[in-house]
Amino acid sequence: MSNLIQDIIQIVREKHMTDCSAHDFDHVMRVFNLAKTIAKTESGVDPEVLQLSALLHDIGGAKESNDPTGRTDHAVVGSEMAEEILGGLGYDPARIRHVKDCILTHRYRTDKKPESIEAKILFDADKLETVGAIGVARAFAWVGRHGAKIYKKPESLEDYIRENLGGKINGRIREKSKHSVHINYETKDKYLLEKLYTESARKIGRERLEYYKNFLDRLEREVNGKQ
Template sequence: MTQLDDITDYMQKSLSADKTGHSVDHIDRVLALSNKILQDYPQADTFIVRAASLLHDVYDDKLFHSLAQAQAAKENMILFLQSINVTKHQINAIITIIDNMSWSKSIAGNVKPLDLNGQIVQDADRLEAIGAIAITRAITYGAVKDRILYDPNIPPRIAQTKAQYRQDDSTTINHFYEKLLLIKDRLNTKTAQKIAVSRHQFMLDFLDQFKSEWHLTK
């Protein structure tokens, strides 16, 4: 087995029970998108990009009950990477990407700039958050978090910090305006920007149809 095979197996075991839309199939699609973007950026480090794509949700704090659990998952991941002889330099590169690619951390601007490898992984993950599949993931995550689906009397929030962004006092439909519709203009690579166009439009069409049915305007 190659190191990436081992990493894939580790990811599958780590996320096998996920019900929030951050499961193995999500990771598979992020990896596929990363590979697609990599075709246009041969100067990138394919191992770093693929490893970070596979591992980016393994210690995501929103998937754990406490920050301590997330930190423990991160430490376990590092030990695992060391056990399969991933170099210290590679581990640091992977962690730097994972720790600085999320939307919630970027809100307050307290993230390190990503190099090309990180930009590719970030774009792949953000593309997964727009389009048809993204709509189902948003609804799934909202249901798991017991969020209201839609309430026209609750306006979208403008979060200024990660803590504000993570509060569950908004609605699933508001999440489109708070994040998903903003992604298209915050992608790094030209490849991702092209892919985003039709996915973004699909969400706009969905929201228009959803609200017209809710309010019986059509």
């Protein structure tokens, strides 16, 4: 591991000290390690750009979480913070731009799409964190933080999308307390496999998604007193 990567890890650790456990330093390191695993099956990857992008991808998360208006986009803010951090360390400007692009396109709830292989791998690694056993754990950490219900299914998903997601299935969540794990599955997680870019991520995703769906089905039965 290079000195630069070690320095960035320390910076990121400090930046994420007060974050929700769904988006804390541990999440960053899981994405970092999963991105490296996916990269082993891809060609033409710049490992340093990928690793820096993975480490810095949620650096703007606290600013988004602390904005009561819901207008702050942590991908946009994070890309600017990454530029400032890497620029301050004298990193190559062209590669800084590449890192910024990866961070800008890593989130699901946006119309910006990843183009480079590094950006696609980062997107995939981050999205795989939403399913599987870790996805279950992170989902309930998130609803707890935002005062949302453990179990909630709207009478009309179309109405919910219009009222709380701005009319788009991948729209930004307006009132997070009205969201739920089941709603997130119906509007995002169930479409995971068709959104991923790399075959190795899809392979991991198939197994994780099956586990996640089985858990939600079991939860629904228990909530309704059927099991």
